[in-house]
Amino acid sequence: MRTLLRLATAGSVDDGKSTLVGRLLYDSKSVLADQFDAVERVSRDRGLASADLALLTDGLRSEREQGITIDVAYRYFATAERSFILADCPGHVQYTRNTVTGASTADVVVLLVDVRHGIQEQTRRHLAVASLLRVPHVIVVVNKIDLVDFDEETYNRVSDEVLESARSLGLYDVATIPVSALDGDNVVDRSDRTPWYDGPSLLAYLEQLSPVGSPQSEPLRFPVQLVIRPQSAAGDEFRDYRGYAGQIASGLVRVGDAVTVQPSGRTSTVTGIDFAGKELAEAFAPQSVTLRLADDIDISRGDLLVTSRSVPPVTQDIDGTITWLAEGALVPGTKVLLKHGTKTVQAMVKGIGGKLDLDNARLLPAESLGLNDIGHVTLRLAAPIPAEEYIHARGTGAFLLIDAQDGGTLAAGMVGDALLDTKAAVEAIGETTVLV
Structure with a gap:
């Protein structure tokens, strides 16, 4: 019986996420003939000499016209070993909220880095989101290796930089793979143009990942x-x-x-x-x-x-870690709605404990949180809820903050603040292996 793996792709703008996913689908023979014909037609209309595989995941017309991904595009494919549900997340900073959506149910995040540019602010932000959401596995694809002539030293420098940033955020189950998404090197099959790399291809690595903990084993x-x-x-x-x-x-x-x-x-x-x-x-x-x-x-x-053997505590005061997703700033005293499971209660922001500095993975003092900031808040609820720390209960440790006026989502939150404390996060993860 084939197991199911949920994966989300993320990265900075133009790092090649959609091209990688398109190549993954095409080389694994998961693309129907009429789909590929449509991609070829659009590519010819753009004046391209060959099919732009990125279009296999850019499902919205506005995305195709702009040449960017602006929403989470979901795709389903399977190999002889495993079935996959893939969420291709946007790269622009202003769409970090979509990355949170795509990664929230993922078993693994595939994060792309352009080998020429190395780690960027958005790379750190996506690593922080993966840590925040307790995504079990992270694969960092060092893309466009063909543009540096498949140079091992350049790859190692970027890989070390990425792994150092990941460790600072409490991420230790991390693998890096040198890839050319455009040409297909190390995407589905191992490439003979990277003889110095002895690890698996991206697809082979996804197929061999050990199953994540089943929610059936939890209370x-x-x-x-x-x-x-x-x-x-x-x-x-x-x-x-x-x-x-x-x-x-x-x-x-x-x-x-x-x-x-x-x-x-x-x-x-x-x-x-x-x-x-x-x-x-x-x-x-x-x-x-x-x-x-x-x-x-x-x-x-x-x-x-x-x-009755495991009863969570009930409280009206929540310490939480949130990703702020709204244009306006969050300040103490703000009144919101908190959605926890199927329950929605009124809440007020009592205080802001700080925001995450992505450069050094430290919590800095802050009087407010702006768009895409990740920070710690204290909330007072109008009614009690059974609150469990997200680090122990991914299913019921999450919540949303909602605008009471228009019903828009303001923030994605997790009960507890251990995820902003690197030492506590690492202890919670336990001993893992860094794969390079």
Whole structure:
């Protein structure tokens, strides 16, 4: 059975992300004939002598007209070894919010660096996002190696610079690969033009990555999305049904399990699991199911059902790490909406603990956060929520800050501040291997 790997590509503008993805799709024979014909037509219209493989991922017309990627483009492909869901993220600084979106569910981030320019501010920003989101694996593709005549010394210099920056941000599961996305060197097949490189090609490395930790092995976390109470009469029979529908964020649940409702703290027992008209004995993440409980207790949308063996704390004060995604600045006293799972509560920014300096990976004092800043904030909530640190619970440790006036997303946040403390982040990751 083929395993599934979710990957996101990122990098600075013109580092060749879309070309790399196009080459990956084309050389792995994951492109339909009509798709390639369309790319060839557009390429000819632009006056190009050959097909621009970048167009295989630039799905929006405005992207093609401008020659840039301005949104997250998702693609699906498979090899004999593994299935892939790929998110091609934009490179412009103002679209860092899209990179956060693409990387938030990724098992691996493929980060491109132009070998001629080395590490850039946006490179550090994307590494910081990968650390912030606890992405399990990072692959740094040192691209355009053909433009420096496949020089080993130049590659090693850029690779060392990237790895040093990654380590400063608490990223230790990092690999670097010399690549020419335009010509296909070390993308799908090993290149004979880099005899000094003895590692795998990009695709081979993606195929051999060990599976990430399954959310099924974590404690049960089930955000209630909808309370189902249909009533039906058939002859003398009358049935009053009460079920709680949602998607299992982590863990598994079985009939007979003891569960606790947060934030109320009430307890009950699972008496039934309904899925697509069938009754199940057990269900696991990320299935969407309806749970029935033994007791008629007050449960509504936004509540969290958890295993009684592992109950998260409830609080109205949150210390969090956020990526600020709005044009206006965030200052103390700002009132926002906080969305945690299926629950939305009013919140106020009590304070800003600082913002991340991408040059030295340190938290610097700050009175406000601007567009794309990564910083630490303290929030006061109008109602309690079961808050777990993101470093321990990726599924339920995340939240969004929303504009109460227009409903726009202001920030992506993670409960806890350990991700801005390099030592704590490294200790949380544990011993890993740097692959070069």
